[in-house]
Amino acid sequence: MSDHHDHDAPLPDTVLRVKALESLLVEKGLVDPEALDVLIDTYETKVGPRNGARVVARAWVDDDYRQRLRDDATAAIAEFGFKGRQSEHMVVLENTPEQHNMVVCTLCSCYPWAVLGLPPVWYKAAPYRAKAVMDPRGVLEEFGVALDDDVEVRVWDSTAEIRYLVLPRRPEGTEGMSEEALADLVTRDSMIGVGLAKSPGGS
Amino acid sequence: MNGAHDLGGMHGLGPIDPETDEPVFHEEWERRCFAITLATGFLGQWNIDMSRYARERMHPGEYLRTSYYEHWLHGLQTLLVEKGMLTEDEIAARMAELAGEQDS
Amino acid sequence: MKALPAKDVEHTLQNSRGARVDEDVPAKFAVGDRVLTRNFNPVGHTRLPRYARGRHGVIARDHGVFIFPDTHALGEGMKPQHLYSVHFTGQELWGPDASRCNGVCMDLWDDYLDPA
Numbered sequence: 001m002s003d004h005h006d007h008d009a010p011l012p013d014t015v016l017r018v019k020a021l022e023s024l025l026v027e028k029g030l031v032d033p034e035a036l037d038v039l040i041d042t043y044e045t046k047v048g049p050r051n052g053a054r055v056v057a058r059a060w061v062d063d064d065y066r067q068r069l070r071d072d073a074t075a076a077i078a079e080f081g082f083k084g085r086q087s088e089h090m091v092v093l094e095n096t097p098e099q100h101n102m103v104v105c106t107l108c109s110c111y112p113w114a115v116l117g118l119p120p121v122w123y124k125a126a127p128y129r130a131k132a133v134m135d136p137r138g139v140l141e142e143f144g145v146a147l148d149d150d151v152e153v154r155v156w157d158s159t160a161e162i163r164y165l166v167l168p169r170r171p172e173g174t175e176g177m178s179e180e181a182l183a184d185l186v187t188r189d190s191m192i193g194v195g196l197a198k199s200p201g202g203s
Numbered sequence: 204m205n206g207a208h209d210l211g212g213m214h215g216l217g218p219i220d221p222e223t224d225e226p227v228f229h230e231e232w233e234r235r236c237f238a239i240t241l242a243t244g245f246l247g248q249w250n251i252d253m254s255r256y257a258r259e260r261m262h263p264g265e266y267l268r269t270s271y272y273e274h275w276l277h278g279l280q281t282l283l284v285e286k287g288m289l290t291e292d293e294i295a296a297r298m299a300e301l302a303g304e305q306d307s
Numbered sequence: 308m309k310a311l312p313a314k315d316v317e318h319t320l321q322n323s324r325g326a327r328v329d330e331d332v333p334a335k336f337a338v339g340d341r342v343l344t345r346n347f348n349p350v351g352h353t354r355l356p357r358y359a360r361g362r363h364g365v366i367a368r369d370h371g372v373f374i375f376p377d378t379h380a381l382g383e384g385m386k387p388q389h390l391y392s393v394h395f396t397g398q399e400l401w402g403p404d405a406s407r408c409n410g411v412c413m414d415l416w417d418d419y420l421d422p423a
Contacts, residue, residue: 013298014273018232020297021280022239024289030246034313036238042320043237044227088325089370091392106211106356108255109271118237121229122221124271130213133358133400135407142219152409157211159354160390160414161326162370204350211358212401245311245319252380256352288308 043118051082052115052165053186056197057179059092060170070094073165077115087114087163093156093193094167100151101166102139102193104132105158112163116191123192133157143194166190168197204256207263233272240279248286257281326374328387335417336391340366343423344393344415352380355419359411362399363423367412368392375416388417 025031055077059066068076073090077083090112093101105111109124122128132139136153140146147153156164168190174182177200189195210216228234244254258278266274283289311319336342346361347353354376368391375386393415397408 012302014276015230015232016298016301017276017280017294018236018239019301020294021276021283021289022235023301024293024297025239025243028288030288030308030310031239031242032310032312035242035311035316036235038313038316039238039241040228040234042317044234084321085323088323089327106358107208107354108258118227120221120225121271122219125219126210126213126267127216127219129210130216131219133211133408133411134405136409137407139219143221154409155411157356157359157411157413159356160370160373160376160416162390162392162414204352205348205357209357211356242311246308248308250379252352252374252376253382255376256380259352 043113047114048117049115049186049188049191050183051080051117052112052188052191053183054080054179055082055092055115055165056167056186056191057182059167060174060182061179066094066167069167077165082114084114086110087112089162090115090165091162092165092167093154095169095193097169098150098152100140100147100153100193101156101164102132102136102153103156103158103164103166104129106130106133107157107159110158110161110163112165115165116188120188139194143189145195166193168195171197171199174200204259206259207261207266208259236272236276236279240275243279243283243288246288248288249282254278254282257285328372328374328385330372330387332372332387332389334369334389336366336369336389336420336422338366338369341423342366342393342420345419345421349377351377353377353419355415356413358400359395359413359415362395364393364395364399366391367394370414373416375418377418386418390414390416391420393420 026033059069065076069092073092077090095101106129109119111119111123133155136155158164168186171185185198185200187195187198190197258274261274261277284291342364344355344360344362370390372387373390375388378384378386392412394410394412396410397405400411401408
C-alpha cells in the first residue's frame, strides 16, 4: 500500500484500539452497529466522483445550468440530490483558457464528499498538502499535466466549510455527445484540479 | 495551533505518489475507525471544529509518522475521554482482553 | 445520549446543518478591499495557516455569516461573523522568487483580518 511506504506500518495496537473503542461504544448503546454498516456502505459504494462528473457534464451542455452553478452551486448541485455532509456550502471553480484551478486543504483534508466521495490518500497526505500552495505547477507536473506558462494557476486552500468543485474545460471533439458519455470523460482528478478531463476515444 | 498539521510550504516530504484505482479503504480497521468517528459525532457531544482540534493536538513527530486514519483514531479517543464517554482505563482493559482472545 | 439508529443515518447525512448562521452580522470588509492577516500564534484551534499570517491580500468574495471555528472548537460559542475568500499573490506568500505559484485563495473570517 503506497500510503504506508513513508509511514511505519500501523501497529497491532491500532487495530486493537479500534476494536476496543467499537466494542465499548456498542456495549454502552452509543453507536448502533447497523448504523456503522450504513455509514461504510454509503461512502464505499454509493457516493463517489460519478456524482460530480454528472454535474460537470450537465454544465457543459446546458448554459442555464452552468449559470445556476455560478449563482448558487449548493442548490444547483442539490438538483441531482447530491447534498449534505461536507458539501453544505459549495462553490464551483470554472477552468478557462486563462485560469486553471486546483483545490487543497493544507490543514487537514476538507473535500466535497457529496460530489466526489471520500478523498484519496494522496490528497490527505503531507506531500500534496505542503506542495500545492507553494508549487502547484510542480504538482501538475507530477500528475503529468502540462499547462502553458501564460495560464494562471490558482490554488484554493479549503480553510473553512466552503467546498470547492473544479469544473474542468470541455475537451475538443465532444460535440453532440450525450451527457452520460460526457460524464465518462470527467475524472476525479480533473474535479480536484490536478488533472484535465479525458479526450474522447483516448486519454 | 502551530502543529504539524499546518503543512503549507513544508519541504522534504517526498513525491505525492498517487495510487492507481485506489480503494476507498485499505484496511478493515480504517472502515471501522471512519464509521465510529461519524457515528459518535452524531451524539452531539462535540462539533467538527473540536474534532479537528483534537487531531491537531497529536505530537508533531507522531503526526508526520502516522497515516490519516491513525490521526482520526487519536482524535476520537481524545474526544471520547475528554467528554467523559469512555475512560482510558476501560479502553486499555478492553484492548488487553481482545489481545488475550487473539492469542488464545 | 443514545445511538443514532441505522434508519436515520441517510437523512442525517443529507440534511447536515452546515456552518452558516442566519444572523445579520455586519461585514468589516467589502469585495475589493485590501486586507492584512493577523500575525498571531494561538495554542487553540485556528484556520489561518502559518504561511498566510501577516500577509496582504484582497477580498475576492463575501460568503456570508458563518460559525467561527477558533471559539467553536474551545466550546466558547459560535461567534458568527463574515467569511471571505481572500486572494494572495504567490510572491506575497512565498517571496519575490516565487515563480511557481501565481496565487492562492483561502477562506478567512473577519477576526483574522485588518484593513491594509
